[in-house]
Amino acid sequence: MKVLVSGIVDLSTIDYPKKASAVIFLHGCNMKCPYCHNLKYVLEHKKEMTVEELFNNIDFFFADAIVISGGEPTLQKDAVIGIARYAKEKGFPVKIDTNGTNPEVIEELIKDNLIDYVAVDVKCRFDRYKDFVKCREDGKEIKKKILKIIELCKANNVFVECRTTYVPRVMGKDDIEEIAKTVKDCDLYAIQQFEPKDAYDDEFKKLPMPKEDELKELGKIAKKYVDNVVIRTINGTFEV
């Protein structure tokens, strides 16, 4: 089975909470998030390899976990399952980053005991999805899928994080409140600091980066609904 890989990072201390991880970026995505930093890269770079070749390309000197990311990794279902199985056989915990559009892939990973941590992006308020991330499905459908992922994870003791990148001027307190209300059963809700510098959409490059205090206020709003809330900034992760 072949995997389409855009990139590998041998060691990351930020992609798998509390672990040093190797991150595999799979090719392709079904969204066009205006703030995305790596969409261009994952669409333009594509190397075909087997799972064994992929793992032979990773330097495991420091990493003790695997993160499968993208792009949207679940677009390559067999590859994701192959990578997770291989990683588990080697004894690594596995995390997947997903935009939530393919819960059936998460279901299969859970069924085969191949996943420890699922991080689901909630891009914006669900009624704004189609317009915001230029995806095919409407927000109602995506909401159902994200709720299904949360339910599957909770029923099977797989840690599930939901996370939103907060973009000032484009989003407001109401957006975070609405999202937090919807994903209230997740294990962790993270509000991430938007970084304009490498945004995919040039208009978003002109928007300001939200201040830490602003994110903390948003965190307090989210905390009314979700037990565990953090904010993630360029200076680190802070509990709310």
Ligand code: SF4
């Ligand atoms: S941030 Fe959006 S566009 Fe970028 S890789 Fe993730 S889902 Fe795709």
